[in-house]
Structures are given as C-alpha cells and as structure tokens.
Amino acid sequence: MTVHLFGAASSPGCANYGLKQVSKDYEDQYGSDATKFVHENFYVDDGLTSVFTVEKAVQLIKKSKQMCSEGGIRLHKFISNSRDFRITLKDQPLVRRSVLSTINYIYDPLGFIAPVVLTGKQILQAVCKDQLDWVSPLTDNLKISVGEMEV
Incomplete structure (x- = not known):
C-alpha cells in the first residue's frame, strides 16, 4: 500500500509513523539536523522549527525534502518569518x-x-x-x- 485514506482516524498516526521511519532510515545519509527536524518537529503534516540564519533554513529544507523524497514523501509549502522568504500569492480569478x-x-x-x-x-x-x-x-x-x- 502506498497511500492512506485522507481523513481516516488513523491518518495522523500513519503520517507520524511514516515520517519517523524515513528519518531513521536515512539519518546516516542526510545528517542529524534533518533527521531531528523530521523526527521531532512534525505534528501530523506540519513541521515547525527555528534556525538562526536563512542559509541554515534553506539547507535544512533541502536536506529534509531530499530525505523524505527518498522515502516517497513529498514535503512542500515552507513558510518563514525572514524577509528573504516571500509569500507570493498567485493571481487567481475571484471565485x-x-x-x-x-x-x-x-x-x-x-x-x-x-x-x-x-x-x-x-x-x-x-x-x-x-x-x-x-x-x-x-x-x-x-x-x-x-x-x-x-x-
């Protein structure tokens, strides 16, 4: 099975298990910072952490995305409070x-x-x-x- 039913009572637990397993499986390859972020700083599908510089944030995002990609999980939609990270909203029709x-x-x-x-x-x-x-x-x-x- 490669997908899980969205909204099932077990979905949050399965998501957490999948993230933790991927972080264990690829710790040697991607390092402890990405592993710690994915293993300890996620609640269901939201990760929340703080780093001191934009460069460290970008590096953490890249490693975490690559690590999760290896396990078949796609991380996306990153937000930051840094002025260097901009929220860009696409022009959409008013519907x-x-x-x-x-x-x-x-x-x-x-x-x-x-x-x-x-x-x-x-x-x-x-x-x-x-x-x-x-x-x-x-x-x-x-x-x-x-x-x-x-x-």
Whole structure:
C-alpha cells in the first residue's frame, strides 16, 4: 500500500509513523539536523522549527525534502518569518475556490494573524450564503470587499 485514506482516524498516526521511519532510515545519509527536524518537529503534516540564519533554513529544507523524497514523501509549502522568504500569492480569478485556497494558504498555527484572515473568512461565508458554486464569479459587492482587503 502506498497511500492512506485522507481523513481516516488513523491518518495522523500513519503520517507520524511514516515520517519517523524515513528519518531513521536515512539519518546516516542526510545528517542529524534533518533527521531531528523530521523526527521531532512534525505534528501530523506540519513541521515547525527555528534556525538562526536563512542559509541554515534553506539547507535544512533541502536536506529534509531530499530525505523524505527518498522515502516517497513529498514535503512542500515552507513558510518563514525572514524577509528573504516571500509569500507570493498567485493571481487567481475571484471565485469561491480561489477565496478558500487563499485563506487556507496562510499557515498560522498560533493564530497571530487571525484578525487579518477573519475578513477573508467572512467573505467566504458570504459566498457560501449566496450559494455560489466553486467556479462562478463573485458578486460585485463581494468583489468590493475583496478589493478593500488588498493592501
């Protein structure tokens, strides 16, 4: 079996087991920093750690991605608080799907930017209330709300 059912009660445990096993299997090849990150700093599918320099972060990301790739796991979507790491949002059509995608793109495990994301969630709530499907353009009043959010 190479995949696991998303949303099953056992999914978090299987994800953790897979990450820990990959880190054990490839520790000699990729070093203790990547192994420690993957083995000890992940909760289900989110890894959280801190390093002192951007160079160390980039090196850790590369090693961790390579190590997990060897085990058939694809790590992606890295975020940093460094000014050198930029969050770039793709231009997307203003439809329900893109609003949801943009809201969920932001990784904020401690909820520090929840007040900012709340406006986007209110727009998504209005879209759902209007019963728009996933690809229909937003109504003009919702487009104005989205335009007011942009800084």
